[in-house]
Amino acid sequence: MKDNCQMIVHNAGGIWGHTGAEALAIKAGKICDVGFADALRDKWQADTELDAQGLLITPGFVDAHTHPAFATGRAEEFDWRAEGADYLEIAKRGGGILSSVAHVRDASLDHMIAICTLNFKRMLKHGTTTCEAKSGYGLSLESELKSLEAIKVGGERAGITVIPTFLGAHMIPSEHRDNPQVYVDLLCDEMLPAVKEQGIAKIADIFIEDGAFDIVQARQYCQAAVDLGFELRVHADQFNNLGGVELACEFGAQSVDHLEALSDAGLECLAMSDHTF
Ligand SMILES: [Zn+2]
Structure with a gap:
């Protein structure tokens, strides 16, 4: 039988x-x-x-670091890079993160949902069934919430498991270039609390790097995030060593990403940490 x-x-x-x-x-x-x-x-x-x-x-792949919430691609930057332009040169030519920010701010929620759904469907097609997905191309409360909503709805429509991360601290937006501290305070006093209140992301991320956030600003942001009950992820040591890895370890971040410029002291910190990176 x-x-x-x-x-x-x-x-x-x-x-x-x-x-x-x-x-x-x-x-x-x-x-x-x-x-x-x-x-x-x-x-x-x-x-x-x-x-x-x-x-x-095989079991589905888990992608621990994705940026799916953009409005248009930046494929032309691959050509610029192939011609020898570095990160800063690309930014000077109007590319980079701030170029994505202008497009996301202009985009409707429906457009952002469509893009996220498409990106998540592509991931699924290639075997990824769970992904962490960051906002970070809006850099204003409205645009960051729009991005997180698009990540949530896009994930549901594509049928993929999504872990959303608030990356409002991806870059200083153009309107605050002359006084970055205004944006850091905005992140800590308004944007993090608003994201918390909406319950749309339980993890906060920050890019600690020359041209993005310095270590003092990062400490303020990480402290505010932890005080509100967020888990932390950190982009650190991508081009320059600013002590971001050590800060991430101090705050018990879930992950520290990039690390191309990791120092011996940062490596030691990671080795001694209770967390798995
Ligand atoms: Zn990233």
């Missing part, structure tokens, strides 16, 4: 964690058996069968 199951998937090129197996059975939405198709058919009466056509069966 065979047991019933929903589906037998056969003819897989490989099954993650099961060397040599080429088929699996699914019952009540869970894998209940793994092996070879004929052996599984002897044990299970499947409602349906699926030919994996030699593809790999």
Whole structure:
């Protein structure tokens, strides 16, 4: 007497964690058996069968760092970079983060949702089933909330699991270039509390770098975020070492990303941290 199951998937090129197996059975939405198709058919009466056509069966990928909430692409910057332009030169030519900010501010919520949905569908198509997704191309309360809403709705429409992150501290917006502290105070006193109140993101991120936020501004931001109950992620040591890694460790950040310019002291900090980076 065979047991019933929903589906037998056969003819897989490989099954993650099961060397040599080429088929699996699914019952009540869970894998209940793994092996070879004929052996599984002897044990299970499947409602349906699926030919994996030699593809790999693997758990979904988890992408821990994405920026899906932009209004237009910046592919031309690859050409500029190939011509030798560095990050600062690209910014001078009107590219970089602030170029994305102008487009996001102009974009409707519907447009942002459409872009996020498209980006999340592309991720799913390539095997990512869970991703962390940052705002950070709005740099105003309205545009950052619009970005986070687009991330939320886009994730739902695409059918991907999304962990939203508030990255209002991605860059100083043009209108505050002459007095960045005004924007830091705005982030701490208005934007973080508003995001908290909406409950649309539980993680806050900051870009600690020359031209973005210095270590004093970052400390103020991280303290405000932690006081409001946010978890922290930090972009640090991408081009210059400003002590961002050490600050991230001090505040128990969930992750510190980039690290191309990581110092020995920063490395030691990460090694001694209780967190997994
Ligand atoms: Zn990033």
